[in-house]
Amino acid sequence: MTNMKKIPLRKCAATGNMFPKKEMIRIVRPKEGEVSVDLTGKKSGRGTYVSKSEEAVESARRNRSIESQLGTAVPEQVFEDLLHAIRREALK
Numbered sequence: 001m002t003n004m005k006k007i008p009l010r011k012c013a014a015t016g017n018m019f020p021k022k023e024m025i026r027i028v029r030p031k032e033g034e035v036s037v038d039l040t041g042k043k044s045g046r047g048t049y050v051s052k053s054e055e056a057v058e059s060a061r062r063n064r065s066i067e068s069q070l071g072t073a074v075p076e077q078v079f080e081d082l083l084h085a086i087r088r089e090a091l092k
Helices: 054-063 065-070 076-091
Strands: 009-011 018-020 024-029 036-038 046-051
Touching: 024 065, 024 076, 036 076, 046 054, 046 065, 054 065, 054 076
Parallel strands: none
Antiparallel strands: 009 018, 024 036, 024 046
16 A cells, blocks of 8 residues: 555636646635635635636636635736736746
8 A cells, every 4th residue: 555645636716627736826705805815725714726827817707717616706906916926936
């Protein structure tokens, strides 16, 4: 028997594809408020995940898939923050 750790998978809100959690960015809606990007993946509240690709973020923006997952309107700034985080990581 091997001692491999199970890799947690999450479904992308935009594409519906499953990816390892580490390859996703979490968007969270806490009870008290504002939807935000959760780069740590540890904030409390209702969360959904999107793939680390600009295409996925643009698709989520067009289809309003993050809004339907979180059950609330998503400010434009959240999409800008997602794109910024993806571009910053691409530079690493």
